[in-house]
Amino acid sequence: MALITGPISTELGEPKDLSPAGIRDYLKAQHQLLADAFSNGIFIDYLLGGRAMVMDRLLSALWADADLHEQPLGLFAVGGYGRGELHPYSDIDILILGEQSVIDACAEAISAFTTRLWDFNLDIGHAVRSFDDCQALARDDITIATSLIECRPISAKIEMLKQLEALAFDDSGWSTETFYHAKVQEQEDRFAKHDDSDNRLEPDIKNAPGGLRDLHTIIWVIRRHFRTTRLITLVDEGLLTQNEFRLLDEAEQFLKRTRFALHIAAGRAQNRLLFDLQAAVAKMMGFHDPDAKKQIEAFMKQVYRMTLRIGEFNDMLLQNFEETVLKDPSDATVTQINSRWQIKNNHLELIHPNGFERHPSALLEAFVLLAQNPELKGLRASTTRQMYTARHLIDDAFRNDLVNISYFMELMRYPSKLPEILRRMRYYGILSRYIPEFGPIMGLMQHDLFHIYTVDAHTLQLIRNITRFYTGTVEQDYPVVTRLTQRLPKIELLYLAALFHDIAKGRGGDHSELGAIDAYNFCKHHRLSEYDARLVSWLVNNHLLMSMTAQRKDISDPDELKAFAEIVGDQRRLDYLLCLTVADITATNPELWTSWRATLLRQLYHGTTDFLTLGLDSLPGRSAYIEETKADALALVRPSIRSPAAAFWDQWSQEYFVSHSSDELAWHLETLIDAKPDETIIAIAANQTATDVGSTQVLVSTPNRAHLFADLTACFSDLGLSVLDAKLHTSEAGRSIDIFIVQHESTCQPVTDADDQERLLRGLEQAALGQYINQAGMRRTPRAHKYFNLPAKVMIRPDLEGRRTLIELVAPDRAGLLTTVGRVFAEFGLDLSTAKIATLGERVEDVFYVTDSHGDNLYDADFIDRLKERLEHELNALSGALLDAES
DSSP: OOOOOGGGGGTOOOOOOOSHHHHHHHHHHHHHHHHHHHHTTOOHHHHHHHHHHHHHHHHHHHHHHTTOTTSSEEEEEEHHHHHTOOOTTOOEEEEEEEOHHHHHHTHHHHHHHHHHHGGGTOOEEEEEEEHHHHHHHHHHOHHHHHHHHTOEEEEOOHHHHHHHHHHHTOTTTOOHHHHHHHHHHHHHHHHHHTTTOSOBSSOBTTTSTTSHHHHHHHHHHHHHHHSOOOTTHHHHTTSSOHHHHHHHHHHHHHHHHHHHHHHHHHTSOOOBOOHHHHHHHHHHTTOOOSSHHHHHHHHHHHHHHHHHHHHHHHHHHHHHHIIIIISOGGGOOEEEOSSSEEEETTEEEESSTTHHHHOTTHHHHHHHHHHHOTTOOEEOHHHHHHHHHHGGGOSHHHHHOHHHHHHHHHHTTOTTTHHHHHHHHHHTTOHHHHSGGGGGGTTOOOOSSSOOBOHHHHHHHHHHHHHHHHHTTTTTTSHHHHHHHHTOSOHHHHHHHHHHTTTTTTSSSOHHHHHHHHHHHHHHHTTOOHHHHHHHHHHHHTTTHHHHHHHHSOTTSHHHHHHHHHHHOSHHHHHHHHHHHHHHHHHHOGGGOOHHHHHHHHHHHHHHHHHHHHOTTTSOOHHHHHHHHHHHHHTTSOGGGHHHHHHHHTTSOHHHHHTSOHHHHHHHHHHHTTOOTTOOEEEEOGGGOOTTTTSEEEEEEEEOOTTHHHHHHHHHHHTTEEEEEEEEEEOTTSEEEEEEEEEETTTOOOOOOHHHHHHHHHHHHHHHTTOOOOOTTOSOOOHHHHHTOOOOEEEEEEOTTSSSEEEEEEEEOOTTHHHHHHHHHHHTTOEEEEEEOOEETTEEEEEEEEEOTTSOOOOOHHHHHHHHHHHHHHHHHHHTHHHHHHO
16 A cells, blocks of 8 residues: 655655654654645645655664664554554554564564654554464454554565465455454444444544544455555445545545644544534634634534535445445345335335436335334445435425325334434435425534534434333333333324424524424424424423423422423323423433432422322412421321420421421421530431432531531532532521532432541531631533633522522532532522522533522612622632633
């Protein structure tokens, strides 16, 4: 394999000084020359070949300097270096080859050579093997077998090269067929590691589906069979058309340039387009826009477009290779389905070369047949190619054809196959043509760490999650929603809501409202009843309602539950909404689904069900509800403390009783009934540390004082615990009962270890007494969080009933945030009653219910403005957003 260097080879220098300093200077100069050439738009293959040439010249000089060039040994480049595709900081893999006797005789010189390679700080991997070793290892290891077929001599005699090639292409080890199937399996394993998605927001442009490794897989297969690495060979062999080759080459060149730029921007080997590198790489790739966000979006959309294209060609070419090269056409089994379609070797094939032009509806019929025949592996490569060229037939007339409308709705009735079918439709460009609104969200980024996929990939993940619920494959992890999904009267309505829930993102305006309109129109166009169309539209419009209510509202308050129930209206809507909500959260980012979130949603679902079952007006009022809760609590405590319970409870306001269940009231009573007025009591609820709850409930009762909340949260933060929820109450005598729900920040698990619990109790005791020394600043902010350093936003308004003031804040997630908020509240003389904490990727969306020191709502507009300004200033100072703005 010859290096492709073009005119740049004449500009590259030779190493003259082989001292460590001389070598480093040589490499630095050549690196800068290639980086400058990249900026000047030099053809990327010349740059990659040029980088390989630089290393060839250096290694050849060092090989000769070690007097190894006169020995019957060979020095070979392998891997990407062997292909002549060496990016600025790529691994440099070499093979030293010879007879074992020669290797043994030259062991000292070889050791000196390999040791010397480390002197210039390059990531060099080397193997020293005999021919017999190579042959034996290659037979058992597809990776080694692959490396041998792309070996390139750096310093080796022609006889040795011929001997190595004979070994590499020996069919007794790997035939073309076994090699092909091994590489396909290797690719499937690689896809599985990336969750079969090419659209993560920080994509791996080398290894993820649609990345450069997909091209390498094709190259390895054709290298093994055709003895070439040139993709143009696929045109010569009839596996690609000239136009298809042009499109594939364009995608390959784009991703190669992107990876080259990524290495330069990172200053090291890097294959993931990390958030903090995307702007620099976009600029190097020629994307310019005064709005940095739009610049990155345009660049990343092109990245996703090209990876999608490479994925399409990878799928088509590998299948085409199998059909035309590996399989004997005379052995094909053919079963005709109808006048348009037949099954050939378990693949669906269009019978007539112009079948789509004759019957455009076959473009959708194909996917219905795939859904109806689960034994089918997919489309024949020839049919895939025909589909690509016929996509333009999907126009308004096509979408209005009742046959096509029926075909699409038929797909919704095959839940187990639907995720794969829609993935194929997206892949082949059919989905975005049949639903034009889907096109703009393909490759659309979502600029946060809350979402880890592009909008289209997230949508397909959501649909896959619904199928997992419906088929019961995840019942152990999602028991409630699995059973609920399986008993929904029309599963297709849930799928349609999922398909449209984010379809209006990126348009401006409220994407839920805009998407609801699209969903309603689509449903009516597809002949759904008015009721069903309105249900789908309502689900799209309210797809965030349940998660936001559970995370940001005080759902222990019956008034909040009633307000949510009034919006939902009936049980059927509630059932559909819970299924959509859980599927949406887990498709947004699997790490967001924790036992605590599951507990909140279950509590909201069951509480709302009670309201809807009994009727919104039939449940007891607040006073009656409190008396019922007290009575239930008394039944749970020791008889000896039932009499003094009334005196204990008389100290607390109504908010205390509506904020806690009867179980919790009983626990508080048992723990605090004998407490002295000035005593500090700290306890961990024994029944609130189970893994299925996902959190630990902690009680702190002590004489109230300013900064108490700030000191307690500082302790939690220093111990690596996240506060998920807090309810704080102060008696008329000035005693507090503060209840915190916490979990380990790193694992999202409760505090169950005895030593951890002991450290927590000791720390909280010091904090309650005002003796805790805050260790803020010891925790480091994650890399990606620093990139999303947006200014804090604070909104202050009355709560639902006007009894308390609600403070909502959105800010970057930083250690010490709750402590900072608590200190501002103390400074302004506020009493905090409830805190709802939600961490969404790189940001927090927290809600605090407060009153003034007299227990009243906040009314003074000037006071509210000063409070808002102070909170935003302190939170921005904490996150560094002020410094970013000033710089």
